[in-house]
Amino acid sequence: MNTMLKILVLSLMTLGSVAVHADEWPAITKKARGQTIYFNAWGGSSRVNNYIRWAATEVKQKYGVVVKHVKITDIGDVVNRLLAEKSAHRTSGGSVDLMWINGENFKAMKKNQLLSGPFTEKLPNYRFVDTENKPTVLFDFTTPVDHMEAPWGMAQLVFMVDTARVTWHPSGMKQLLKFAKEHPGRVTYPAPPSFHGTTFIKQALLELATDRTPLYQAVALADFNRVTAPLWEFLDELRPYMWRKGKTFTHGAPEMKQLLNDGEIFISLSFNPNDASNAIANGELPDTVRTYVHESGTIGNTHFVGIPFNSNAKEGAMVFANYLMSPMAQLHKAKPSIWGDPTVLAVDKLNAKDRIMFNKLPLGIATLSPAALGKVLLEPDSSWVDALEKAWLRRYHK
């Protein structure tokens, strides 16, 4: 209830602030013209890289802002570099102008004052963002966003199964155990603290916990051992039936996709509901792969772009962040053939033409309809991440 109230208050604040700051925008775009921004974003997917290249060309033409994609493997490394810059008192002329973040990294940046402050209320396209029905655009892994990062895309945990190899797929964690026992060595999950690994653990905890209330409070308040006991029981039981007997883990979902293609494993996971369709379209997965979700719902969240405190081209960064939120850029991004990343916008807030375009987006061969995607579970309080990761390491790092 508390969360809902916060969301309501924040939404109201958002509406108010857009009106106040809208007149700043022409000045911002004017100042942005001619700026070069360094956009630090994960560079592991050529599809995403191509999309960023496309968006960069667009803002170059429309606003005269040059966007350089600095491809990185782990955004944590960038957060660290910003810390180094802060400790060297470099309050301007920083090496990063805009970065792709969410979750723990955002929390760490906010806590250490590595962000440049609220800015999304100044962006004209922010008014299209679905702040009513997508609470994760306001609370990033339960950390209040406070306008310090601009929503870019939506994510929901989905599973992929190769229907050519198996006849049924699990509909929950308990069934996954049954599946693993039936197909020993063909189920695995990425090792925490990798992003996908931790998400899998949180998903399992949400499904198996007898009472979810403590998961939405700071972990210190809850009896960690009691709440997580069913989780460890489940993981312990799963382990001997896992790929490589649970002694080797994967680094993340991309690696699991490859293993799924090889037939080394039969079930993979992804944070992009369109992932399977995309992968089929570009030959990465066989066309027999299908997406499914667990009956009790799966974890969903939002990914954002944020501006560091010492950005050298804040206006340019804002212009690019605004463009990334525009109906056109969001539509292009949502096309299964481009990236297939779900939009952060509320389609009913758009004009008729854009609305039709969004509604006409094709549903990929292995993509679930919004209804079939089912309920979105909110991330547990972010303090749980560290506690869960540590407990997992203690148990399985041997």
Add this chain to the structure above:
Amino acid sequence: MENPPVINHKKISSLGLFPIVTLVCFLSAIVIGLISTWTQAFGYMPSIGFNHFSVIHWIRLFSYPGFNSSLIATMISGIGATLLAFIFTFFLFAFSYHNQFWRLLDQALAPLLAVPHAAFAIGFLFLAAPSGWVLRLLSPGLTGFVVPPDWSLMKDAYGISLMLVMVLKEIPFLILMSLGALGRIDVRRSLAVGRSLGYETVQVWIKIILPQLYPKIRLALFAVLAYSLSVVDLALLVGPTAPPTMAVQVFRWFNDPDFEYRLLGAAGATLILLLVVSSIGLLYLLEAGVKLIFRSWLINGQRRSRFFLFSTLSNFLVLALVGVSIGVILVLLVWSFTWRWQFPDFLPATWSTQFWRNGVLQIGGPIWNTISTGITASFLAVILVIGCLENEILMLKRGLKTNTTKILWLIYLPLLIPQIAFLFGVQVTLVILRLDGIWLSLVWSHLLFVLPYVFLSLGPIYRSYDQRITDVAVTLCRSPWQAFLKVKLPMLMRPVLFSAAIGFSVSVAQYLPTLFIGAGRFDTITTEAVNLASGSDRRIVSVYALFQLLTPLMVFLSALFIPRFYFRQRKGMQI
């Protein structure tokens, strides 16, 4: 009348600068980096609110979940790879030197050296994993597998697959270093004398040549050791995962968004450094032990042995080494042209040139960064190395015993100190000086690692040059410069170009320095390849791995062909 001492005097003063510039350039980075890392390891980092020295991060390190297994996997892969690579290298020299298999190895050496570690590991994974090419070849016909077996062939918990990859990759390097060192041991005459005394060839190698060779490649061996114990990119690709090796663990800690882990990372990085130092000590002890045990055997006068039985094994090793490398390149090629390829098909079901087409379109920037940085760094390195060596010759000539050789071993420090132990400190310093993210800093950071390899590969051959030839030339043309440029440099062109090529390939392979010192702004083929490897689309990764392999290969081939072309009319200079 000419006054030669004056010219000489001027030359000394300018040449004398070379060792000084070279050392200042290097020591500053390492000293600053290490001090920064060490203070952090003891909990001192005021910028994030840690104002007091403490050992708490060491306690956290030792009690970190899986610490022991991580350490064991690191030692197995690091020390194991070094010892095995070394033993196999000596083995190859003793049993296969100059037979028909050796010729094969000789021809393959440049390509083997040019294959970057990451590309090699990626290809090896595609070859030897349970879903790899080898099992695709055998399945389902011979094995009956329709899905890959659940075997722990790769990424095993003990780091054995990591060790294997490093062994295969380090043997060519140790062979190259040995070949350079053998120039100073008269192999042909030793063999002739030994054989005339009735020793069989293998015995001459083991009893006479190898004991002389070892001290000359000791340093290269230590470099291999330091590298193997601290490698990150390879360990990410083929190393254990739960827990990973120490270096990967430290890399993760440094990258953790929770800044407190940085201090844990600093302690871990320092531990890796201690591990390297103590392993070097261990190798010295081993050396002493071997000397003690085998001394009497070396001089027991026995001429014949059953060693020849090993020669088949040694020849097989050559074939395996070359075969695996060819397999690696082939499997990368096949994957790069794949559209769909499922287990257990031996070849892709659908082919495509799309990934090459996209790759060629997008590779421009990274290729340019790679080549410009690599060429500049290796060019500077060659100039500095030649300057230092010329200074050495001049000092010797004037009877000055300043012992530059003794001081210059400091140049090798970047090879002996794990990158991870000081690069983060260097990064922080560059950030303070606002020198990060600029191209010159990037070149300098590459130079740090390029220079030692250039020194290592050029030094021995350069020192064995007969200086009397230059002396004669000087008397003929009266100018030391002319003599150097027109006689000495052309005569040494082959090794100079080859060492520059090695320097270039070292530069191409740099991952951590490019990332940290370049603030991520300079994407090279290697950073692109490692980035894309995290996305695991084998087809794209293969294209980049092949680009990563082709760039240094072209440079190596130029190093081979330029002298051939240049000397096409000089019989004495042809090989």
